Amino acid sequence: MTTAKRLAQFGETxxxxxxxxxxxxxxxxxxxGFPDFDAPDxxxxxxxxxxxxxxxxxxxxxxxxxxxxxIADTFEIPxxxxxxxxxxxxxxxxxxxAILGLVNPGDEVIVxxxxxxxxxxxxxxxxxxPKIITLHAPDFTLNENELREAFSETTxxxxxxxxxxxxxxxxxxxxxxxxxxxxxQHDAIVLSDEVYDKLVLTGTHIPIATLxxxxxxxxxxxxxxKVFSVTGWKIGWAxxxxxFTMAIxxxxxxxxxxxxxxxxxxxxSALRAPxxxxxxxxxxxxxxxxxxxxxxxxxxxxxxxxxxxxxxLADHTPFGFEDDISFCHHLAQKCKVVGIPPTAFYCQSNEGxxxxxxxxxxxxxxLKTAVERLQALC
Ligand code: GLN
Numbered sequence: 281m282t283t284a285k286r287l288a289q290f291g292e293t294x295x296x297x298x299x300x301x302x303x304x305x306x307x308x309x310x311x312x313g314f315p316d317f318d319a320p321d322x323x324x325x326x327x328x329x330x331x332x333x334x335x336x337x338x339x340x341x342x343x344x345x346x347x348x349x350x351i352a353d354t355f356e357i358p359x360x361x362x363x364x365x366x367x368x369x370x371x372x373x374x375x376x377x378a379i380l381g382l383v384n385p386g387d388e389v390i391v392x393x394x395x396x397x398x399x400x401x402x403x404x405x406x407x408x409x410p411k412i413i414t415l416h417a418p419d420f421t422l423n424e425n426e427l428r429e430a431f432s433e434t435t436x437x438x439x440x441x442x443x444x445x446x447x448x449x450x451x452x453x454x455x456x457x458x459x460x461x462x463x464x465q466h467d468a469i470v471l472s473d474e475v476y477d478k479l480v481l482t483g484t485h486i487p488i489a490t491l492x493x494x495x496x497x498x499x500x501x502x503x504x505x506k507v508f509s510v511t512g513w514k515i516g517w518a519x520x521x522x523x524f525t526m527a528i529x530x531x532x533x534x535x536x537x538x539x540x541x542x543x544x545x546x547x548x549s550a551l552r553a554p555x556x557x558x559x560x561x562x563x564x565x566x567x568x569x570x571x572x573x574x575x576x577x578x579x580x581x582x583x584x585x586x587x588x589x590x591x592x593l594a595d596h597t598p599f600g601f602e603d604d605i606s607f608c609h610h611l612a613q614k615c616k617v618v619g620i621p622p623t624a625f626y627c628q629s630n631e632g633x634x635x636x637x638x639x640x641x642x643x644x645x646x647l648k649t650a651v652e653r654l655q656a657l658c
Pocket of ligand 1: 312313
């Protein structure tokens with residue numbers, strides 16, 4: 281084993297593994313969350329124009345002035361673009377920057393499982409102590425007692441994610457207010473991963489930074505990839521009070537220094553897209569969600585319709601498999617459909633074994649074909 285101890289236990293990410301298995305089996309990939317349709321022309325044209333206009337050298341490390349202006353202008357509360365916004369190579373980088381920039385070895389960080397897999401890996405690199413609490417199936421609500429118990433005098437940070445990958449939950453005002461109350465009481469930082477903020481299909485997204493006294497302790501993560509179908513552009517950003525922003529930038533300057541300049545310029549104009557773009561975007565995603573939820577129910581899965589994100593966390597236990605991994609291998613080989621086995625998103629509870637995550641950021645035709653193939657399970 282040559283990988284350093286701080287990373288060895290994590291192995292390859294589940295997304296890379298299952299995208300490879302999809303290719304090997306010539307299967308429809310409902311695993312890793314990326315669209316199988318192209319980005320809108322106005323976004324692609326903006327990037328091409330930026331390259332032609334000579335936006336081809338390093339940008340300001342913390343973000344191109346045009347993009348940080350656009351981010352600040354479209355944020356829900358007033359923020360200073362030069363002091364409170366940092367642009368990174370996607371939110372996976374921002375997560376790493378925020379943790380490495382702010383968390384010391386031995387600090388406790390509360391993580392809610394199931395979680396996006398990079399949280400724990402970054403905490404391990406930072407030498408932090410993760411305190412895990414579980415969202416329990418089937419409703420995946422935040423349990424007040426478990427959350428209260430997780431906080432202590434050594435809590436440095438809590439990582440939350442709403443809309444939530446992989447459960448599809450959009451946390452309610454009550455749930456977020458409880459997080460806020462406990463964070464204030466314990467003087468903890470809230471790292472709020474909101475990369476699916478534009479993918480609220482039922483209900484409303486409440487950015488926790490907008491709750492009373494929360495702006496000054498919240499780092500809000502957002503990104504371009506989901507909302508403009510450009511996951512490969514890797515443009516993300518953190519909005520945070522300047523004291524946290526300085527720490528995030530300390531890590532960012534030594535990680536990637538800056539994100540791709542022409543893509544930042546394109547992102548600056550994309551964020552100013554008319555309201556109608558975002559409305560059509562969610563309408564289309566509702567159609568995709570409903571198609572896949574209904575299809576999965578017909579095939580025999582137990583499914584709750586997700587409130588947000590482009591993921592469905594379905595219960596596969598009616599089919600009698602031992603666990604999520606054996607189920608997903610069967611699915612890839614026999615049905616030619618790939619889903620993600622969610623045990624990779626848990627470290628405390630066994631609940632992931634009975635579940636499978638499907639991504640519905642796919643064309644209607646792909647989703648219909650996937651449902652037809654899944655009939656082989658019946
Ligand atoms: N967030 C994406 C997902 O959950 C994956 C991101 C990645 O592969 N780095 O599918």
